[in-house]
Amino acid sequence: MVSETEARAIYADAIHFDGLNICNFGREIFESWHKGGITGVSCTCGLWEGFRGSIANVVQWKKWFEEHGDLIVQAHSAADIRSAKKAGKTAVLLSWQNTAGIEDQLDYLRVFRDLGVRKMQLTYNTQNYSGAGYTELHDSGLTGFGRQVVDEMAKLGMVLDLSHVGPKTTEDTINYAPDGKPPCFSHILPGGLKDHPRNKTDELIRLLGSKGGFVGLSQFGPHMAKGNDSTIDDYVDALDYVIGLIGEDLVGIGSDASEGHGRPSDFMAWCNKDKGYARQLTPWGSQKVVKPLGPLAERAELACAMARKGWSEEKMRKVLGENWLKYLEKIIGS
DSSP states (O other), X not given: OOOHHHHHHHXXXXXXXXXXXXXXXXXXXXXXXXHTTOOEEEEEOOSXXXXXXXXXHHHHHHHHHHXXXXXXXXXXXXXXXXXXXXXXXXXXXEEESSSGGGTTOTXXXXXXXXXXXXXXXXXXXXXXXXXXXXXXXXXXXXOHHHHHHHHXXXXXXXXXXXXXXXXXXXXXXXXXXXXXXXXXXXXXXXXXXXXXXXXXXXXXXXXXXXXXXXXEEOOOGGGSTTGGGOOHHHHHHHHHHHHHHHOTTSEEEOOOBOTTOOSSOXXXXXXXXXXXXXXXXOSTTTSOOOOTTOOGGGTHHHHHHHHHTTOOHHHHHIIIIIHHHHHHHHHTOO
């Protein structure tokens, strides 16, 4: 049995990678990562924006990497994340929650890959050129253009995320993806614990696992079994549930932390409308959302919760970050 003191020591020594943050990024968040001992974070820098807006977001991050180089460094590979740990910094893997930024131009993928956007979600909630999001009235499945996007991302070494993608498009994409380059669910919760369209069914989780794909677990209270009453211990229970489906080597953290953004706020309203301005897709722009992992600066509490569940040190280290890094090595390179 790992004690709380031992759990904190393990956490301090371990690599902790968080598969998704969509925070109000800036110095305050970067300091919270540092205080929380977070080694690497996949940061959303694209949602509804087209090509020009997506470039502007990357430019902003390039400025932050320069201005806050004492705290953060850009990650282009798994090795960059390991190096950040040694340097006491947080590695940032730039990511999109949509492929809207390439518009209808496949060649733009290479441009963004070279700028360091190494992870993209195929669709965000609704239909785009590649497929359907989970709120779409009719899930069209993976489109012909979408197949080209999947092939090109695999060739370029980019992580393909299916978290907000509709069930048919998700299944199509998992089955279509090239061998050795499986997609991931970077921030989801299991439908077996709560039936919700945003959650992934046990069948889809098993299918992804059978291909060597990766599952990062979100802490979105309303989609957890106990709703907004969920605790950090319930989060570890959800991890154990998914581990029961696909084993402990393919599961990690994808907190979906949105620290610094209010509900309601203009940003959250934009996130939860189609294209940022059209029909209302979900109520989460204003309704209460509890995220039981708590503040980023207190992320070590997760290791303590794992210890309370009787997790071994090896299992803790895997799920905190080593599993993510092995998956990233497979997709984007070591």
